[in-house]
Amino acid sequence: QHRSIVLVEQDPVVCEHFASLFPNLLVVRSDITDETIFEDERLTTYDLLISLTDNDELNIITASYAKRVGINYAIALIKNNNNYIRLARHLDIDSVISVSEATVDSLLKYMRGAHVSSVHSLFSGRFEIFEFVISSEMAVAGKKLKDINMRNKGIIAGITTSEGRNIIPSGAYRIEVGDTLLVCAGREELGFVQKIFA
Template sequence: MTLIEKDGATAEEFSKRFSDILVIHGSITDEAIWDDENLVDSDLLISLTENDELNIITASYAKKLGVSRSIALIKTNPNYLSLARQFDIDVPISTTEATVDTIVKHLRSGTIKSLHTLFDGKLEVYEYVINENFEYLGKALKDVNLRGKAIIASVKKSNGEAFVPSGNYVFEKNDTVLLCSNHDYSEFIQGLFA
């Protein structure tokens, strides 16, 4: 693992704390570092500066040079997420979206295990744990009227078995259900799993 840090004191601190990591004091924009450290042969580049634009450019540049995968932190402008995807960046990470997802998770039903938003918040992917209060506990998926507002994409049993459910799947306590829905139907979904 190689860490490139432009601040000398920070680079020195990282070098002391993480002796198994190669820490380089310099700028990722310096092409000599790319050549000297042979960064193009890296499996992954993660750009985590405070500058969204630099992170996008660096991650995109790494991919163009041949780095297998790239990740860019989008910290200040969530509008850059779609732009980052256009630049062949494998994983643009938005602190804003992560924060919103966490807040929404706590505001919604207590049975929600996780919530992720995709496509600039238009699609929501819920991970629910079925509890004893679930209206359809013991009933088959085909008997649940989702009204075309959601798709149950996957189920994970408490023993770890995961599968794509058929209409004959029967909801059991402690099953984890992965459900996809348009953001506009979030109240419907919340009511279904409340």
């Protein structure tokens, strides 16, 4: 199915680059904040607008305005402030792309081999909480917590036992197959945590 795509960009170098890569792409060198561009380039006849600038506020405003002038579907990129995500969703914006959430998804895919079942990001991505499901082939299975050298690079903050009990463990707790460990660590300790729970 044929689709018409328009790129609106101020930077002439970026415009030239995309025009050379995609000959069928309509490249418009202009400022998206100039509302006349929607009429001049007939942008309101398009089904979808994706705002991908480095400015979160501009992306939200552009996507919201696009909906108001009749574009069916609008997406906004949020790069710097996750507090804007909820706001954007209240402004009739159909979808929000969060860089931090995308990073967490990438982390989760990267760490699948380490038996991680979930990753949660805190403090704008500086801190991660990993949930590891213990299997028989993992080196930590059968060990007491006090015998696992985390080198102050992370903490085991909680455990859901194989029987389904949630506990805050002591160092004497022995890790069993089927346990789920809640491990807290800084983003920079990803590699270390992966090795411990491989």
